[in-house]
Amino acid sequence: MPELPEVETARRTLEQLVVDKTIEDITVHWPKIIKFDEGVDSFIERLKGQTFRSIGRKGKFLMFYLDGDVLVSHLRMEGKFSVKSETEPDDKHTHVIFHLTNGEQLRYNDVRKFGTMHLFKEGQEYGVPPLTLVGPEPFDESFTLDYFKAKVQRSSRMIKNILLDQSVVAGLGNIYVDETLFKAGVHPERRGSSIEDIELVRIQQAAAETLLDAVEKGGSTIRSYVNSQGKIGTFQKQLLVYSQQGTPCPNCGREIIKIKVGGRGTHLCTACQQ
Helix, strand or coil, rough: CCCCCHHHHHHHHHHHHHHCEEEEEEECCCHHHEEEEHHHHHHHHHHHEEECCCCECCEEEEEEEEECCCEEEEEECCCEEEEEEECCCCCEEEEEEEEEEEEEEEEEEECCCCCCCEEEEEECCCCCCCHHHHCCCCCCCCCHHHHHHHCCCCCCCHHHHHCCCCCCCCCHHHHHHHHHHHHHCCCCCCCCHHHHHHHHHHHHHHHHHHHHHHHHHCCCCCCCCCCCCCCCCCHHHHHCCCCCCCCCCCCCCCEEEEEEEEEEEEEEEECCCC
8 A cells, every 4th residue: 555655756746747737527437436425427527627736645645636626535555646648548447537638647547446536625625534534644743742642552552553543643554664663663562551652752753754764765666656657666675674574684683574463464573672
């Protein structure tokens, strides 16, 4: 699943490709992606003639700001936006096509068909789901130690599962939680109630630093991720524990192992994260 760095990279590249371009028509091949109470036809008619003004992001959600509306989209497991010429054939996994007046197309491709698109009047997007269900990002001013303590130390859940909860902290997924906990020296199976203040500070700092560094590297390409210009990310070249099972720990030399935590493959060093 694309995590915050990958979605931010997609936002930056899409902003270069679609801002100031106008929607002429929309083709929807898989209607379940469109989450709009008035139906797919109304979704299409409402967006026709509108121009992309800017692209924002909250957590793993992309927000396309148009003339009066906001299109809020989640890529889920393997969703991708790309801009193509209308003469370039699409494939069977292209489910939504925004036909632009300049002859280009903004295409949404999703092998698993799990992605979503919501439509709101601008100004309403933060007052209703799905964005009301998204917590602060690790570098937000609202992500204070007091906030983090209340979410973690009152919980009996394992710290990895807490960090994966997008209502607690936005943008962290499996890759960057493993990296964060390794840098903070915290075992992923520790219960939230056992995490001390100093450890919370280390987790906060490690999460912010890891995500910001990954954004600068264009995200991590582990399986199929490419940005909206077809380029891969490079942060995977400096992953310390994720997908590194069987290799020496960069801190102590002990072998990195892989276990299951809450059904998710989890990578750690048992010497550095006791």
